[in-house]
Amino acid sequence: MRSHTRTVIVLAIALALVALFLYNVNLWGVMRAIAGARRPWLVVSLITTFASLAIRSLRWKFLLAPLGETTFANAFRATVVGFAASAVLPARAGEVIRPYFLARQAPPWQQGRVTATGAFATIILERLLDIITVLGLLASFVFVFGANLAVVNPTGFALLKWAGVSAAALAGTALAVLFVLAGDPARLGRAMARVERILPSKLAVMVAGIAEKFARGLAAIRHPARLLTALACSLPLWLSIAVGIWAMAMAFRLTIPFTGSFLMIALLTLGVAVPTPGAVGGFHEAFRVGATSFYGAPEEAAVGAAIVLHLFSTVPSLVLGLFFAAQEGLNLGGIQRLADQTGQEHTA
Numbered sequence: 001m002r003s004h005t006r007t008v009i010v011l012a013i014a015l016a017l018v019a020l021f022l023y024n025v026n027l028w029g030v031m032r033a034i035a036g037a038r039r040p041w042l043v044v045s046l047i048t049t050f051a052s053l054a055i056r057s058l059r060w061k062f063l064l065a066p067l068g069e070t071t072f073a074n075a076f077r078a079t080v081v082g083f084a085a086s087a088v089l090p091a092r093a094g095e096v097i098r099p100y101f102l103a104r105q106a107p108p109w110q111q112g113r114v115t116a117t118g119a120f121a122t123i124i125l126e127r128l129l130d131i132i133t134v135l136g137l138l139a140s141f142v143f144v145f146g147a148n149l150a151v152v153n154p155t156g157f158a159l160l161k162w163a164g165v166s167a168a169a170l171a172g173t174a175l176a177v178l179f180v181l182a183g184d185p186a187r188l189g190r191a192m193a194r195v196e197r198i199l200p201s202k203l204a205v206m207v208a209g210i211a212e213k214f215a216r217g218l219a220a221i222r223h224p225a226r227l228l229t230a231l232a233c234s235l236p237l238w239l240s241i242a243v244g245i246w247a248m249a250m251a252f253r254l255t256i257p258f259t260g261s262f263l264m265i266a267l268l269t270l271g272v273a274v275p276t277p278g279a280v281g282g283f284h285e286a287f288r289v290g291a292t293s294f295y296g297a298p299e300e301a302a303v304g305a306a307i308v309l310h311l312f313s314t315v316p317s318l319v320l321g322l323f324f325a326a327q328e329g330l331n332l333g334g335i336q337r338l339a340d341q342t343g344q345e346h347t348a
Contacts, residue, residue, distance in 0.1 A: 020281075021303065030307070037251040037305075046244075049244060049313060049317070052241050053317060055233065056079055059230055063125060067119070078099070080320045081094070081321040084322055084325065085098075086277075087277065088318070088335075090277050132234070133231070135164055135168050137238060145257075156294065160263070245261040246261040254295060264290045271287070278310075283310050284303075284306040284307065285306075287310075
């Protein structure tokens with residue numbers, strides 16, 4: 001019942017955002033804008049989708065190394081399947097599916113080392129690295145490249161600064177907490193085992209084991225050089241995403257400079273935080289608001305660019321992800337069941 005209610009709420013949010021996105025928009029004008037988009041720039045934007053998936057997989061492979069060697073092919077397959085799941089399921093379900101899919105692909109001699117729980121910890125670390133990188137790009141825009149926009153839209157610019165500072169504080173706190181947890185995985189396991197005084201012994205042992213595996217998955221934090229290298233890998237990842245956004249703007253003749261894509265990335269990050277399937281609605285409205293409010297883009301062109309950019313961001317990973325999942329005997333129903341199973345395990 002709770003799952004059904006959650007689905008209804010998520011769909012209602014998605015429909016409300018789509019309605020807001022398309023409110024008072026000339027749909028024929030949007031279709032003309034899409035038909036008139038410049039093809040070479042569209043090709044560049046599409047290529048960056050595959051480039052970002054490849055870089056993301058390489059970074060994840062690097063973060064997983066302390067748990068056990070993982071091939072790029074397995075990391076890429078799991079990453080794409082995760083993105084495909086997030087495209088069709090709410091609440092970023094792919095983030096919890098990805099480590100389980102990776103663990104089931106591990107060769108026999110690594111079974112038990114690259115655990116789903118440990119891999120899930122690296123995904124949390126990935127998200128923090130992403131936030132730090134996005135905030136760095138946003139800071140460069142706010143204080144260097146886009147300071148003139150404070151005159152164009154002072155209210156929006158002030159809200160952007162406030163959101164950036166708040167997110168930086170949260171990311172710093174979360175990174176500090178993970179650093180403490182990663183410091184001594186065995187100690188964390190022993191501490192969690194003390195809950196045996198409250199819980200049945202078998203359940204307490206299981207919780208302690210999960211906590212210890214999770215802490216081991218944060219091994220990269222215990223080595224500053226490895227953590228800095230992973231952070232350095234995040235820069236080309238997000239620059240490739242920036243190139244994709246800028247190329248889409250060029251395709252639709254929007255007056256957004258390349259550094260303006262740093263602002264668009266921050267807004268899109270807020271948009272995709274809304275837990276709708278594939279970030280439908282939130283992604284579109286965030287792009288439209290950024291393009292029209294800060295750069296005076298025509299509504300039809302901004303809406304058309306948002307639609308095509310979202311398709312380029314989701315369709316390639318969706319098609320590839322379903323193909324890779326099918327090779328493992330999983331269809332959409334199997335992916336949904338895997339998401340439900342992993343969600344229950346992480347909330348148990």
